[in-house]
């Protein structure tokens with residue numbers, strides 16, 4: 710699955726709005742942290758990102774969900790657009806956007822979850838001190854990538870709904886000290 714280059718290609722996966730609503734109901738701020746090099750690479754115009762955001766917000770509204778903030782890294786080291794050609798600290802696995810979000814929304818990264826379908830998400834989340842959830846099917850090649858880096862996701866979830874359920878189980882303020890030790894068990898090691 711590739712990144713969309715047009716509004717018509719943009720799809721919100723089933724269950725995503727409901728999962729966001731579950732985060733909202735837990736009182737967790739929902740923040741999107743995304744590498745979006747499409748403008749830098751000349752794939753689409755800058756006006757398309759707000760349009761993607763509008764489509765996601767519109768889809769989220771049906772179960773009454775909302776996204777609290779969105780942070781993009783627009784840079785790419787090989788950008789064709791000169792002012793976006795940069796080795797930045799905000800492109801994941803850099804943690805610039807996570808640090809900025811934490812500062813702006815006054816969040817403790819150690820009490821935050823980084824959820825993503827890419828190993829760069831897991832790497833960025835780990836480096837920022839978050840607990841991490843890999844969404845998708847865990848494969849041996851993932852282990853081979855992350856092990857030398859001393860990383861592993863806290864959880865692996867099939868999809869965002871499953872990730873939300875894991876966080877729901879984990880995020881119970883009154884029983885947090887008790888529920889924390891069970892965290893590691895959800896990681897399914899393949900090799």
Ligand SMILES: [Zn+2]
Nearest residue numbers: 782784797799
């Ligand atoms: Zn950047």
